[in-house]
Amino acid sequence: MQKNKKSLVDVLFNISYCKKIPLYTLIELTYRCNFLCKHCYIPESYRKKILELTSEKIISLIEEIYSLGGIYLIFSGGEPLLRKDIFELIKFAKKLNFFVVLFTNGSLLDESVIEKLKICGIDKVEISLYGNKKYHQEFVGKNGIYEKIIEAIKLLKKKDINVCIKSVITNQNFKQREFLESLARSIGIEYKFDFVIAPKNNGDSSAIALMLNDKEIYSLLKEYNYEKEKTNLLSKVICSAGINIVAINPYGDVFPCIQLPYRLGNIKEKRFKDIWENDSFREKFIQIKNYKECRKCDLLFWCNRCPGLSFVENKNLYSCSSITKKVASISKKIYVFS
């Protein structure tokens, strides 16, 4: 028996990468949401219930992912708690021994919902929180929900459910990080954040205006001792999207990753297994020769390349994303010139 968080995660990640096991699956159960977060990548016009996958279809999808060896299953949205079958789906996934994570805005988590989650055996709940009451409510476009979310986080912790707070840090809540970190610490839970904002799935890039400026990114990367983890060319350029990571949207479209809206197929038309086992995407995706710009780029070592950002920005998987390039350039400044 071995226990070593970092190295074992790497071992499992590498095995699943080589064997094309969908280790991490994210299912967007719905695009409907009771919030209107400023940075959200889901366009408002997508928020329709009519085409959503049925419970039966999702259960059959979970069975297929199980048969392919997947273990981490994330239920996301929209707001996944708006689906009436959410508990049934969690219960089914737990019956198949998945590690089930719920991404939620927390506003629908009352005592009864938390008790049901506990009974279903949920493994982790990740709650989006962007700052103190004033900032958060303004950012998500809804008043009167803040105290309820904080109470829910505390109750989840009290019920011994693994819970964390997560944020996207923008130029509007940059100074809220300390508050959020301190809040998480006082409750005794994890806090995590990201600062990369992607254009919406329909190409609308208006939310990019919320992204931190160069000085703020510099200060954040430096403060958090931003590590460059990957050192070989292949792993710098090619990520695991579609290799051991997969995402399915509420309408059944299968994508290599939730941030990469490159449609691989639809589970209403084909079995998930057939879509997953079709190698045509992977064969192109892993060919290093396709990444012409990266191969000659002097920022490559500092870059955490995201094909999703490249694809949404330029409609080209292999192109350079201005967002990742900007971050790479700042990382280089920190580690080379300071």
Place this chain on the structure above:
Amino acid sequence: MKYRIKPNLAYRKIFDEIYIVDSKNSYLHKINEVGSFIFEKLKEGLNEDEIIDELVKTYDVEIEVAKSDYKNFIEEIFLKGLIEKDAKK
């Protein structure tokens, strides 16, 4: 004493080894081939004597070796909170 795998435990068998994710802290555990064999027998509801008997038959080892392997493995995963005592026996 009979043990059982904790309800709601997240795990998957990949190439003869079982990976378990601890829901309390998201830590990952890996069980080797023999451990995975015992783990699967626990899942089937077998008791100590039945599992030791299966170990002897499958791995062609002396009963004392099987007993020792069983005891060490059970102690380890019990301490890690991955199994619990089965009150039903």
